[in-house]
Amino acid sequence: MSTFTPVKNDTFLRALRREPTEYTPVWLMRQAGRYLPEYRATRARAGNFMGLCTNPELACEVTLQPLARYPLDAAILFSDILTVPDAMGLGLYFEEGEGPKFKSPIKDEADVAKLAVPDVGTSLKYVTDAVSTIRGALGGRVPLIGFSGSPWTLACYMVEGGSSSDFRKVKAMMYKRPDLMHQILSVTTEAVIQYLKAQIEAGAQAVMVFDSWGGALADGAFQQFSLAYLKRIVQALPLEANRGSFKEHIPSIVFTKGGGLWLEDLASTGASALGVDWTVNLGQARARVGERCALQGNLDPNVLFANPPQIEAEVAKALESFGVPQNGVGHVFNLGHGISQFTDPEAVTVMVNAVHNYSKRQRAQ
Amino acid sequence: MSTFTPVKNDTFLRALRREPTEYTPVWLMRQAGRYLPEYRATRARAGNFMGLCTNPELACEVTLQPLARYPLDAAILFSDILTVPDAMGLGLYFEEGEGPKFKSPIKDEADVAKLAVPDVGTSLKYVTDAVSTIRGALGGRVPLIGFSGSPWTLACYMVEGGSSSDFRKVKAMMYKRPDLMHQILSVTTEAVIQYLKAQIEAGAQAVMVFDSWGGALADGAFQQFSLAYLKRIVQALPLEANRGSFKEHIPSIVFTKGGGLWLEDLASTGASALGVDWTVNLGQARARVGERCALQGNLDPNVLFANPPQIEAEVAKALESFGVPQNGVGHVFNLGHGISQFTDPEAVTVMVNAVHNYSKRQRAQ
Numbered sequence: 001m002s003t004f005t006p007v008k009n010d011t012f013l014r015a016l017r018r019e020p021t022e023y024t025p026v027w028l029m030r031q032a033g034r035y036l037p038e039y040r041a042t043r044a045r046a047g048n049f050m051g052l053c054t055n056p057e058l059a060c061e062v063t064l065q066p067l068a069r070y071p072l073d074a075a076i077l078f079s080d081i082l083t084v085p086d087a088m089g090l091g092l093y094f095e096e097g098e099g100p101k102f103k104s105p106i107k108d109e110a111d112v113a114k115l116a117v118p119d120v121g122t123s124l125k126y127v128t129d130a131v132s133t134i135r136g137a138l139g140g141r142v143p144l145i146g147f148s149g150s151p152w153t154l155a156c157y158m159v160e161g162g163s164s165s166d167f168r169k170v171k172a173m174m175y176k177r178p179d180l181m182h183q184i185l186s187v188t189t190e191a192v193i194q195y196l197k198a199q200i201e202a203g204a205q206a207v208m209v210f211d212s213w214g215g216a217l218a219d220g221a222f223q224q225f226s227l228a229y230l231k232r233i234v235q236a237l238p239l240e241a242n243r244g245s246f247k248e249h250i251p252s253i254v255f256t257k258g259g260g261l262w263l264e265d266l267a268s269t270g271a272s273a274l275g276v277d278w279t280v281n282l283g284q285a286r287a288r289v290g291e292r293c294a295l296q297g298n299l300d301p302n303v304l305f306a307n308p309p310q311i312e313a314e315v316a317k318a319l320e321s322f323g324v325p326q327n328g329v330g331h332v333f334n335l336g337h338g339i340s341q342f343t344d345p346e347a348v349t350v351m352v353n354a355v356h357n358y359s360k361r362q363r364a365q
Numbered sequence: 366m367s368t369f370t371p372v373k374n375d376t377f378l379r380a381l382r383r384e385p386t387e388y389t390p391v392w393l394m395r396q397a398g399r400y401l402p403e404y405r406a407t408r409a410r411a412g413n414f415m416g417l418c419t420n421p422e423l424a425c426e427v428t429l430q431p432l433a434r435y436p437l438d439a440a441i442l443f444s445d446i447l448t449v450p451d452a453m454g455l456g457l458y459f460e461e462g463e464g465p466k467f468k469s470p471i472k473d474e475a476d477v478a479k480l481a482v483p484d485v486g487t488s489l490k491y492v493t494d495a496v497s498t499i500r501g502a503l504g505g506r507v508p509l510i511g512f513s514g515s516p517w518t519l520a521c522y523m524v525e526g527g528s529s530s531d532f533r534k535v536k537a538m539m540y541k542r543p544d545l546m547h548q549i550l551s552v553t554t555e556a557v558i559q560y561l562k563a564q565i566e567a568g569a570q571a572v573m574v575f576d577s578w579g580g581a582l583a584d585g586a587f588q589q590f591s592l593a594y595l596k597r598i599v600q601a602l603p604l605e606a607n608r609g610s611f612k613e614h615i616p617s618i619v620f621t622k623g624g625g626l627w628l629e630d631l632a633s634t635g636a637s638a639l640g641v642d643w644t645v646n647l648g649q650a651r652a653r654v655g656e657r658c659a660l661q662g663n664l665d666p667n668v669l670f671a672n673p674p675q676i677e678a679e680v681a682k683a684l685e686s687f688g689v690p691q692n693g694v695g696h697v698f699n700l701g702h703g704i705s706q707f708t709d710p711e712a713v714t715v716m717v718n719a720v721h722n723y724s725k726r727q728r729a730q
Contacts, residue, residue: 279583279584279623302532306540342533
């Protein structure tokens with residue numbers, strides 16, 4: 001167990017707690033990724049993507065890379081969202097140029113009956129080891145975010161066997177055999193809870209649940225098959241972690257991509273913050289969730305393909321749309337989805353500086 | 366020019382006009398399609414998909430096929446959404462197992478400068494011929510819907526050169542060179558207006574604009590790069606068509622998939638009805654648009670993979686969510702997206718009957 005250092009730059013954590021901040025904190029989903037040449041170099045050394053995820057030293061190395069380039073306000077564990085189903089025995093693998101796949105997807109009742117909560121302490125030790133390693137290496141510079149895929153999102157991959165454009169298999173099972181779907185989601189939810197608890201124990205200072213495919217669900221189905229499990233997770237997580245000589249409050253972020261219509265529902269999970277994608281108007285979202293939670297988002301990653309003055313203008317629009325966060329309200333700047341691998345790293349410099357500078361000026365007015 | 370027969374079953378048109386109907390009318394996006402064995406047989410005869418689209422007799426044949434099976438309340442022209450850019454010289458083609466592609470996508474300013482509104486009367490005559498043929502063959506049984514892709518959706522394909530998961534090229538152009546994007550959209554909008562006018566003249570009794578990729582846009586960008594052009598189209602279309610001995614009112618339907626957050630904006634286009642996908646709660650949508658327009662939707666096509674009682678229950682939920690349409694309010698039942706090619710045709714029978722029967726019982730209460 002590493003010794004824990006209290007965080008120095010806690011702007012991100014204060015924004016999540018809806019406390020005043022001197023500027024709007026910023027980090028990027030997938031900030032450690034293929035758009036960075038240094039990431040590609042480390043990945044080449046690791047051999048492949050899972051080689052990178054399962055090696056705590058290399059996972060730590062890539063986690064820290066974007067922090068060396070940019071004054072980001074948070075680090076996020078480098079890992080994959082599908083580690084939990086992999087630990088459940090589904091056999092995660094990656095084929096070059098394609099998305100993640102499972103060797104043994106869930107096809108029928110017999111496959112569902114076999115599902116069990118994995119022993120997180122052994123099968124996902126490589127993740128908690130990465131968390132400890134990164135926390136130690138950060139030395140309190142910025143907070144470390146742990147994460148998991150949401151039960152519904154994991155179930156999509158588990159039943160489809162990989163990415164899908166229509167979610168036909170998983171939704172056919174959901175509509176035809178809701179009992180089986182709830183069984184998959186219940187087991188997966190318990191696994192996610194244990195997984196996130198283990199990440200918090202290992203040093204994560206905030207946790208995020210990526211409900212990447214929640215927005216594919218119909219109204220009504222979303223509440224039953226995704227929201228209910230998101231709520232179960234948020235409610236089961238510890239509010240505080242004991243770090244020996246001090247305690248840390250552990251905020252949670254729930255991000256349902258495409259879930260802009262359900263912000264009120266999502267606020268009811270009790271999450272500290274909700275991620276929102278670029279289809280959401282930040283000002284309207286702030287009015288809808290009020291002081292129930294902070295918001296995180298929401299620049300279209302494609303803005304980063306524009307020229308610097310255009311990137312700055314889009315950042316300003318987002319910050320103006322949200323407005324200056326008063327006490328009781330919080331905003332963490334982010335993209336509305338992961339950064340594209342084709343992004344010029346210089347564009348990120350422009351964006352991060354624009355967020356910090358513009359939001360400082362906003363507060364000074 | 367065929368002689369026009371006034372429509373007998375005008376339930377669909379009355380719902381769009383927000384007038385009372387005896388039951389909720391229903392049709393399905395992509396109702397003439399691969400899930401029907403008779404469609405696959407005609408397509409095999411045509412050789413390929415574009416062979417089917419460009420042959421008015423065969424296009425008519427497949428348009429009528431679902432009406433022979435199901436008591437649907439509208440027919441929709443069988444065509445492709447990309448006929449307009451094809452007529453603009455981009456060279457539409459289909460590769461087996463892949464989506465549509467363009468031989469000459471728009472890459473730069475020079476390509477944009479070359480874009481011009483095509484002569485709809487010659488280059489898209491195969492479409493208006495299909496409309497006349499179908500209208501004649503329908504003999505007034507149900508109304509015929511004409512359609513086009515929205516300018517933004519067409520621009521996505523025109524710039525990306527085909528389908529895209531991230532819209533990187535088209536959004537990079539939009540953020541970096543908004544002038545070029547507006548030029549593409551302006552030319553395309555004028556082409557779409559002429560195209561829809563020609564379909565109406567040929568006999569279409571309602572028109573629908575498919576903004577299939579509007580939901581990929583950020584709030585703010587959507588209003589500038591899709592909504593503004595949708596509004597221009599709706600405002601330019603004739604409200605009435607002269608059919609010799611009688612006149613027909615021509616309602617318009619705008620469907621921005623993933624546009625549930627922007628229903629108020631979309632209502633401002635002046636469209637008779639808005640299509641909504643399954644993420645939208647119909648009751649809430651009705652409250653939001655009020656008496657400004659009717660709504661069309663919104664069952665998840667994957668519901669059709671469930672068993673009959675489950676399909677009936679989901680239909681009932683949607684109809685209950687909307688509630689009985691009072692005068693001034695209208696609902697057309699549909700899926701929230703095109704029907705899947707893997708659908709059992711029997712499931713459609715269950716769905717269509719459920720819509721008619723349940724909505725009649727609702728009104729009787």
